[in-house]
Amino acid sequence: MNRRTDPIPFHRPSIGRAERRAVDRVLRSRWLTTGRETLRFEEEFAEFIRCPNALAVNSATAGLHLALEALGVGEGDQVITTPYTFTATAEAIRHLGAHPRFVDINPDDFQIDPSGVEALLEKEKTACLLPVHLGGAPCAATHLKSLAERRHIPLIEDAAHAFPLRIEEGETSEESRKAAPFAGTVGDAGVFSFYATKPLTTGEGGMVVTNSKKTAERIQIMRLHGIDRDAWFRYEGNEADWEYYVVEAGYKYNMPDTASAMGRVQLKRAWELAQQRKRIAKIYLSRLGEYSFFEMPPAPSSHAWHLFLLRIRPEQLTITRDEYIRALSEAGIGTSVHYIPLHLMPYYRDRYGLKPGDFPNALDSFSRTISLPLYPELTDRQIDRIIETVIHIGKSHFRLS
Ligand SMILES: Cc1ncc(COP(=O)(O)O)c(C=O)c1O
Missing domain, CATH: 3.40.640.10 (Type I PLP-dependent aspartate aminotransferase-like (Major domain))
Incomplete structure (x- = not known):
């Protein structure tokens, strides 16, 4: 191992x-x-x-x-x-x-x-x-x-x-x-x-x-x-x-x-598991929140923290969201994207004649979002590794000008 x-x-x-x-x-x-x-x-x-x-x-x-x-x-x-x-x-x-x-x-x-x-x-x-x-x-x-x-x-x-x-x-x-x-x-x-x-x-x-x-x-x-x-x-x-x-x-x-x-x-x-997810979310918020190329999800005091929706700021980076995910995957870190908006899905797009720009905020969030692992079974060592890797990728693709 x-x-x-x-x-x-x-x-x-x-x-x-x-x-x-x-x-x-x-x-x-x-x-x-x-x-x-x-x-x-x-x-x-x-x-x-x-x-x-x-x-x-x-x-x-x-x-x-x-x-x-x-x-x-x-x-x-x-x-x-x-x-x-x-x-x-x-x-x-x-x-x-x-x-x-x-x-x-x-x-x-x-x-x-x-x-x-x-x-x-x-x-x-x-x-x-x-x-x-x-x-x-x-x-x-x-x-x-x-x-x-x-x-x-x-x-x-x-x-x-x-x-x-x-x-x-x-x-x-x-x-x-x-x-x-x-x-x-x-x-x-x-x-x-x-x-x-x-x-x-x-x-x-x-x-x-x-x-x-x-x-x-x-x-x-x-x-x-x-x-x-x-x-x-x-x-x-x-x-x-x-x-x-x-x-x-x-x-x-x-x-x-x-x-x-x-x-x-x-x-x-349920409360115990929720507390553990909240603890991890707080660590992500405090450590990733220091970097301008990340946008933190809002963190109201009441939050079930099912997902940690990290948005990147592509204008500050030389890497796209998809490339970011690929780099994380190569480093052994599983992520996901929540969600591909439904108006981009062939069924809804074609049935209702929808265009990508019809819902600009959904499109923008989708194009910049990465869901990070967030579950009680994550060890502190794994949480550290996720954070360090996410930061490292961002820093190595920071747009200087
Ligand atoms: C927002 C939302 N609604 C409904 C569902 C459907 O849940 P289920 O898989 O239990 O049918 C999901 C599943 O992921 C979901 O994310």
Whole structure:
């Protein structure tokens, strides 16, 4: 082993003995599909984020689809969202035959620009707002919620990156900060991802949360074939175990107990893991922030730090972002790019006739961004090596004039 050259992966999930034991317990029980573990996971998740309804699903993509459907989005509707996201956000809109209407991000923080949302709401009939808390930082959810309320349309938060994240707005005391609502609970529904790289992981999985009983009931039915009861009740409830009614053509989006068991352990560790990500982000901020050729991501006091989005300043460098990534890769450091904006993707570009310059801030951020490794399993030695390498590449390509 050579610690100076061993590859540092872009991500490595924090899976310990407790997760392995929990999954093993489910395997031994022989109950592999949605059951007791999933019910407990939902109850514990709901309690954690102080929301009455949490519904476990097998991905956030499925959760977004269900939330949009339950909140009435359908064929031909327009849903406002950001181009600076993973395709799942917009794809869920398309699954219902509705259309994403993109609004550019702010130049400085990757989040959807609320004034752009307001301008589009003035111009066009809109069925729903679907902002993203990008990278684990808060978008202007409360402001967007008031815009949506004024027009009597729902707001769904894509909180795939944002667990656990409190939406603090000028809160000063520790007490008021702790009382601030969690991302995902500000709007009519919120959707979390438990994909392998996410702050809380079950391998694949997600959770939809909502304050509305009616929305929760609709999602509950639609996530399992449009059947009026979940499988566990079907087999273990008091009523005839073979009896069920199909009331809709629903989907197969339920979470298996193996995943939920893992999720329950991860949920118990959520603050501890978040603290560790925050610690690493702070080190990056203080050590990389000294260099003019880097632009640091905003660091609000409440931040889930799912991603560390470093932007380079190409005008100060003789190297492009892509070359920077290649140099890091050659030094054994895994990075990624979040995101290639959706308006550059052939499907959205061609279907909606979009041009690269239509969303200049998204285009600019994309062209300059590198996501650095950010996960609790990084050792101090690895963190040092990442920082030193990132700085070294920048310094050796610094444009002197
Ligand atoms: C912003 C955003 N929304 C939704 C999703 C979809 O999550 P999942 O993989 O759980 O379906 C992702 C996945 O990376 C994402 O980044």
